[in-house]
Amino acid sequence: MFPEALYNILLPDAARKALSNFGCNLTIRHLIGCFNASFVMSILADAEQNLERRYTMRQAGIDLDAVEKRVCRLYGLKPDDLYGRGRQKTLAEARSLFCFWAVRELGMAQTALAERFSLTGPAISYAVRRGQRIAREKGHKLLEKG
DSSP states (O other): OOOHHHHHHHSOHHHHHHHHTTTOOOOHHHHHHHSOHHHHHHHHHHHHHHHHHHHHHHHTTOOHHHHHHHHHHHHTOOHHHHHSOOOOHHHHHHHHHHHHIIIIITOOOHHHHHHHHTOOHHHHHHHHHHHHHHHHHHTOOSSOOO
């Protein structure tokens, strides 16, 4: 009934192993028993949508370089500008949008972005949220229609 990939997203191996050390062997049925079934189903549906979106991005050839090019084109920047220091509004917006798309659309780890930009994890987390707001307010889409 439930794809194994969705179960692994909801309860990854490390969590299952840690719980099994205490004698707990959880399955999807256990999770549904612990929570409202509609809540679990909505979590699984969201996870499935995320997987489908990431698959669509891969199929379209969207990778980190493509995100970088898209952001630079939107803001009229060079890639070096994106990774340089500075707090100008345009640059901060571009970095935030890049972080949002890299994390939410491609599934990149925030720690990898933190290293890439020489920032802290919380700074990247904040940038992702800010990038989400910017994308929504300005109508920016990673995949151009046309």
